[in-house]
Amino acid sequence: MRVLIVEDEVKITQALNFLFSKQKINVDIANDGDEGLLLAKKDIYDVIVLDIMLPGTNGIEILKTMRRAGNKTPVIMLTAKDTIDDRVFGLEQGADDYLVKPFATKELIARVKALSRRKNTEFIGEIYEFEGIKYDVKNYLLYVDNCEFKIPLKEAMLMEMFIKKPKQVFTREQIIDRIWGLESDILESNIEIYVHHLRKRLNHTGAKIETVRGVGYMLKEK
Structure with a gap:
């Protein structure tokens, strides 16, 4: 948070x-x-x-x-x-x-x-659900097809950002500020690496991370 x-x-x-x-x-x-x-x-x-x-x-x-x-x-x-x-x-x-x-x-x-917790996704305890995926924000656990994956910290922070506000476009600047901090000089290419990993995890679900050209990314239904 x-x-x-x-x-x-x-x-x-x-x-x-x-x-x-x-x-x-x-x-x-x-x-x-x-x-x-x-x-x-x-x-x-x-x-x-x-x-x-x-x-x-x-x-x-x-x-x-x-x-x-x-x-x-x-x-x-x-x-x-x-x-x-x-x-x-x-x-x-x-x-x-x-x-x-x-x-x-x-x-x-x-x-x-x-x-x-007042978001537009369904909240159960510490778990958010969207289009067939579940995410436990406290323990960095992603559930896909009843399989549990513990994901790395930065990837987990990105997943939390998306699933708490699906269908909202996040700019690359917003993502950097949120995950790496306001004073960070991280490169935008670093974001693409974590987005790529998350996309692979969501391959067989009803959700996808869409690139909004020239702006950033959003989580939405397929």
């Missing part, structure tokens, strides 16, 4: 980064709204934790910009305002959940995990 936290209080982001890492959840942090908007636009996250009051672009504007662009990533809004009107307004703009400061970190982590 990869989570974006947009929050200007550095002590909060440092604490959350530590706690999420203990849960083996990858975190990117933005301490102002402008940086948060740039990262959110990449559409590589499973969940975004978004403060409302931010320097630069505020959280509501970030959320509205995301939704107008078709970005459906689940968003948890953080706010110090504890009124029903504020919460309703955030939800009306496209937020999926709301948490009022101060909050219990365990509750935030639980809500992030719950939201990450």
Whole structure:
């Protein structure tokens, strides 16, 4: 799982980064709204934790910009305002959940995990299903024709990215940012190697990884 936290209080982001890492959840942090908007636009996250009051672009504007662009990533809004009107307004703009400061970190982590499961594939425990394939995201296990395959880490991360959002095109930049990190100088040819391996595994299923010429890749039905 990869989570974006947009929050200007550095002590909060440092604490959350530590706690999420203990849960083996990858975190990117933005301490102002402008940086948060740039990262959110990449559409590589499973969940975004978004403060409302931010320097630069505020959280509501970030959320509205995301939704107008078709970005459906689940968003948890953080706010110090504890009124029903504020919460309703955030939800009306496209937020999926709301948490009022101060909050219990365990509750935030639980809500992030719950939201990450709200995808357009069928979710059973830690297993996603699509067109005859099953993928266990926790144990890197791919099930094809009742056969179990444990796949390498980078290939597993790519498979997770595809199966959580089938029929969505992922650009090569998105894939690199998601799997290798924002500062990576990895070559695009590396992606093709992992895509090639996954395609071979899906040969006899109802799913395929399609190349969208000049853009990237998507998982779809054959």
